[in-house]
Each structure stands twice: as C-alpha cells, then as structure tokens.
Amino acid sequence: MSLRVGIVGGGQLARMMIAPAVELGVDVRVLAEEAGMSAAIAATATGDYRDLDTVRAFARDVDVITFDHEHVPQHVLRALVEEGVAVHPGPDALFYAQDKLRMRARLAELGMPQPEWAAISDAAGLQAFLDDNGGRAVVKTPRGGYDGKGVRVVGAAEEAADWLAALEPGGQLLVEELVEFTRELAQQVARRPSGAWRSYPVVETVQRDGVCAEVIAPAPRAGQRLIEVAENIGVAIAEGLGVTGMLAVELFETADERLLVNELAMRPHNSGHWSQDGAVTGQFEQHLRAVLDLPLGDTSPRAPWSVMINILGGPVSDSLAARIPAALDAHPGAKVHTYGKSPRPGRKVGHVNLSGDDLDAVVGDARVVAAHFDD
Known part of the structure; x- marks a missing residue:
C-alpha cells in the first residue's frame, strides 16, 4: 500500500x-x-x-x-x-515556531545562545530595554512575521507606539538587542519521530530587505569549531523541542565568532534550497522521509560549493517561462526552479541552483543565470 x-x-x-x-x-x-x-x-x-x-x-x-x-x-x-x-512536526514543537516570545523563553531554558531579549507591553518597558542595550533594538510581533514582516528596528520607544497601542489586553511584543553580526548562517537538521537525525552543512545566507537573496553551501571560512557548534545547536534544538521533519536554525555570527540563534523554521526552508541539486539527499525528500519515519538520506554535498540565488519579483514585461530558455542557455549546469506564482516586487517566484569547484565562479555564474529574470 x-x-x-x-x-x-x-x-x-x-x-x-x-x-x-x-x-x-x-x-x-x-x-x-x-x-x-x-x-x-x-x-x-x-x-x-x-x-x-x-x-x-x-x-x-x-x-x-x-x-x-x-x-x-x-x-x-x-x-x-x-x-x-x-x-509532524507536532503541536508541542510548532508551539515554539508560532510564537517568538515562547521560542525565546524555551531556548533560554535549553541554554541556547541568543541575543538579549525581553517581553514588553508598554513604552516604558521598551525604553528601559533600549537604555540597557545601546540605544537601538529590534522589535518583533510574536506571531505571524516572516521575510522581514513584523520586524522593526527602533531607537526610541515612540517608534513602536502604533504596535504597542494595538496590543490586546495582556499582549506583549518581543524586543531583542540589535546584534552586530559579521554574517548570517543557517543550520538544518532532519529528525525522525523515532529520534534519529542527520544534519546538513552549515550555510551562509545573504539577506536583502529582510528576504533571503543568496545562500552559499557550505559556509565559506567555516572552521571545524564553527561547524561543530552550529550542528550542536541545531541538534539540541531539534531534540529539545521535539521537532520531527526538517528544522532550520537561523544564526548570527559575531565578530568574536559567537553564534546566536535568530529564528527557527520547522519545515523545509529557503536556506536549504541548494540541497535540491547540491546534496545527495535534498531537503524536500528528507522532510518526507523524516515525517514518514523512513531512514534518512545522506546529506553530503555533491560538489565543493553550491549556490542558491532567489528570483525576487520576477519579470513584469513578460512571463517567467519566457525567460527560462535564455537562463538555461547561460550555464549548462544551472537548475532553475519556478513556483508558479505571478511576479510582483519582492515576491519569491523561483530560484537558481548551481554547483562547482570554484566558489567565485559558481557565485558569478549563478548570478548571471538569475539575472535573466530581472527587468
């Protein structure tokens, strides 16, 4: 059957x-x-x-x-x-992906490294946090935000006055320190209901306007210590929250080489799209294996470097499909994945994957292919 x-x-x-x-x-x-x-x-x-x-x-x-x-x-x-x-994942795990305040509290219980944070419900609480954390902070709505939505950098409490005024009785916002990071990373882990897990290489992500634009796998300049710490964080969160399926842990790397947990996603994630073509087992197959409690696949990269470029917005002068022949002709190794969405500014409508031996060449060639979808 x-x-x-x-x-x-x-x-x-x-x-x-x-x-x-x-x-x-x-x-x-x-x-x-x-x-x-x-x-x-x-x-x-x-x-x-x-x-x-x-x-x-x-x-x-x-x-x-x-x-x-x-x-x-x-x-x-x-x-x-x-x-x-x-x-899968079950409600006990998704509980923490659905509410950033609860996520922060639970990660603190698990001893995970995080930015300084607080739950605030009024201007006085926000101003006190700003005063204690360098005068600038990130305010987030606990529920519903993604791709930069529900996130605001503020330097004074009045800059979040509208969000505070809209809170229901007893409601709270999440405020976090504005981390001075050197780059953003992501660690993916797949976990079965029976507890077995496999991790993917830690990757570097490049964000533009709060949206993931590029991913490099594995993360360049990642020493063994960083690789091990990122994997340990991902596995500890997957097991501590009881995640089943794919888990993506978005991370900040700081100048003193610390890793801090930024966000979680309990599903396949943009940071793992490279694995469709760049790993032995892509994240989408792995997610299915995990939720069905089937043996997990090999997560090894197929090439030294893989790059994913998001197609954001897409062409408005003609269809996405009309651009595909020229994009494919730009590089024989490129893989173009489209989402069946109508273009609009900033919308993710597809992505390009490319792998190879030379990082600079792979990045440059992937950008050339993706540029065929720009107007």
Whole structure:
C-alpha cells in the first residue's frame, strides 16, 4: 500500500515536495488555501487551514500530516493528535515556531545562545530595554512575521507606539538587542519521530530587505569549531523541542565568532534550497522521509560549493517561462526552479541552483543565470 502524506498549505514548499514524493512512491496530497496556488498540481482540497472540520476531513485519507508553513492553529493541531492523526512536526514543537516570545523563553531554558531579549507591553518597558542595550533594538510581533514582516528596528520607544497601542489586553511584543553580526548562517537538521537525525552543512545566507537573496553551501571560512557548534545547536534544538521533519536554525555570527540563534523554521526552508541539486539527499525528500519515519538520506554535498540565488519579483514585461530558455542557455549546469506564482516586487517566484569547484565562479555564474529574470 502506498504511503500517503497530506501537506497543509499550497505554497512553493509543498510544490517542491511533489517530485521527491513521486520518486519515493509516496502519494502526496495538498490542502491549498485557494485554487491556483504553487502546489495546485497536487491539491486535492481547497479550504481554510484554520478550520478544524476542513483540516479533519483532509486528514482522513492520509497517513501523516505535515506543513508548508507553521500557521495552523494549536487547537486544530491538538484535535488531530487526539483523534489519532500522525502530525509532524507536532503541536508541542510548532508551539515554539508560532510564537517568538515562547521560542525565546524555551531556548533560554535549553541554554541556547541568543541575543538579549525581553517581553514588553508598554513604552516604558521598551525604553528601559533600549537604555540597557545601546540605544537601538529590534522589535518583533510574536506571531505571524516572516521575510522581514513584523520586524522593526527602533531607537526610541515612540517608534513602536502604533504596535504597542494595538496590543490586546495582556499582549506583549518581543524586543531583542540589535546584534552586530559579521554574517548570517543557517543550520538544518532532519529528525525522525523515532529520534534519529542527520544534519546538513552549515550555510551562509545573504539577506536583502529582510528576504533571503543568496545562500552559499557550505559556509565559506567555516572552521571545524564553527561547524561543530552550529550542528550542536541545531541538534539540541531539534531534540529539545521535539521537532520531527526538517528544522532550520537561523544564526548570527559575531565578530568574536559567537553564534546566536535568530529564528527557527520547522519545515523545509529557503536556506536549504541548494540541497535540491547540491546534496545527495535534498531537503524536500528528507522532510518526507523524516515525517514518514523512513531512514534518512545522506546529506553530503555533491560538489565543493553550491549556490542558491532567489528570483525576487520576477519579470513584469513578460512571463517567467519566457525567460527560462535564455537562463538555461547561460550555464549548462544551472537548475532553475519556478513556483508558479505571478511576479510582483519582492515576491519569491523561483530560484537558481548551481554547483562547482570554484566558489567565485559558481557565485558569478549563478548570478548571471538569475539575472535573466530581472527587468
């Protein structure tokens, strides 16, 4: 009998799980928020992931439920588990991906290195944190923010007055020190429900306007100590939070070579797109293996260097598809992945992967290929 995986969410992450599911002989089904989304080819249902009856009906015909995003409400997740549905990652883990304040508190309990942080509910609390941390800080909404949304750098309490005024009674914002980092890194770990895990090489990520623009795998200038520390952090978080499936830990590296945890994602992640073509087992296949409790695949790189360039915005003068022939002609080793999305400024509509022996050449060639999608 075929294994059946239900993916809640019809975005590009679900889309990129389809091909490896077919190769594994896994029957993949998607609950899309609306018709025509990225993963429409596998969408067997359309509906609101926040509605228990909708998700319950979708879950009836699959062996395991997993996710394209972390936004399914806790009451829906816990109802499924109580009814005997296998949910990976489960609600106890996703609890910490859904609320940054709870994530910070739990990581502190686990002894993970983090920026200085506090929960604040008024201007006085925010100003006190600013006074204690160099006069500038990062304010975040605890829920819902991603790709730079729900994040604001402030130098005075009044700069977050609108967010503070919008808080519900008892509500709080997260404030963090503005870390002076030298670069951003990401560590991915795959973990099965039975506890077995595998890690990927730590990678360097380049952000533009709060959105990941480029990824280099493995991270250049990464000594053995950094590699080991990043892996230890990733594994400790995966095990400490009980994550099943893929976990991405976004990290800051500071001038004194410390690593600080920035954010978590409990699903395939932008920082792991390089592995589709650059690793023995890509993150999308690995996620499926993990949530089905199948043996995990080899995470070794296929080449000394791999680079991922995001296609952000995309062409507005013609279609993305019209640009693909010229992009593919620019380099025979390049892989272009598109998401089936209509272009708009700043939107992730695809990415380019390229691997090779010389880092500068790989970065330059990947940028040339990706530039074919710019107007």
